[in-house]
Amino acid sequence: MSAKLPFTPNPETDLVLERTVDVPPEWVWAAWTNPEHLKHWFCPRPWSVAECKIDLRPGGVFRTVMKSPQGELMPAGDGCILALEENRRLVWTSAMEPDFRPVESGEDAFLFTAHILIEPDGAGTRYVAIAMHPDEKGRQKHEQMGFHEGWGTALDQLVEYMQSRAS
């Protein structure tokens, strides 16, 4: 089954991960929106999440700090939640800070908006993550950073973690 998307991704500028997973949409939603859950799965191991702050409203902060296996912190800046529908859709961006303040631009800025789309698929969830970039260069950079493997592994970790909580 292919999920119904709110817009058509542009293959030149956007990256898409689409999978069906064996946990219900409510679990995927909880994993994405509760910082205590998110810390357990958001970074492919042996990387980890040192800090996570989420203010679940349009304009609210979506901040994560990743930690390398060597203990180096990689703050990604305060992100901003743009839109949400409980158990259905979460949109956040690295291109804004809370209250929709645009981030300082510059050649080395890594700007993207993430659309996380979830819907029931049998007893599980059809999961679509779209990373949307300003241009082809941004898409290429994210692809070289390992978008597909990274976001795929993180999703595996999400499923494993949420299943372990239920057992």
Place this chain on the structure above:
Amino acid sequence: MSAKLPFTPNPETDLVLERTVDVPPEWVWAAWTNPEHLKHWFCPRPWSVAECKIDLRPGGVFRTVMKSPQGELMPAGDGCILALEENRRLVWTSAMEPDFRPVESGEDAFLFTAHILIEPDGAGTRYVAIAMHPDEKGRQKHEQMGFHEGWGTALDQLVEYMQSRAS
């Protein structure tokens, strides 16, 4: 009366225009959200609006093309509506394109988010427009472009136009 703001503007990075005007909030809302109205007041004369496209939803386009007195078109790119509450609040940005796509960054990018806040004040409207920038440089640039005079004159034109429609 001072309006209650959803966040505290930062004087280093933000510009604020606050006034009470003699038209009801519904008229201010209509003037900002209906392209046919917006064309009549958005640019201080003798500049004008050559084109306006508004898709009134979070993620929808907010596009204006200004025309100089000499007829030169100044497209500002497709902007994006971020949040809205009918007759209360409209938030849009030049830093994103529709569906929340971040714009290409660069030294010459002119990025800001506009928060338009309206509330009843007697028979009129308390009107607050906040232009929020990534940094002090952005605020200074907008100030030098004539933010206060420009947005103030546009508001005068809005009131005059909406009153002329009613008479």
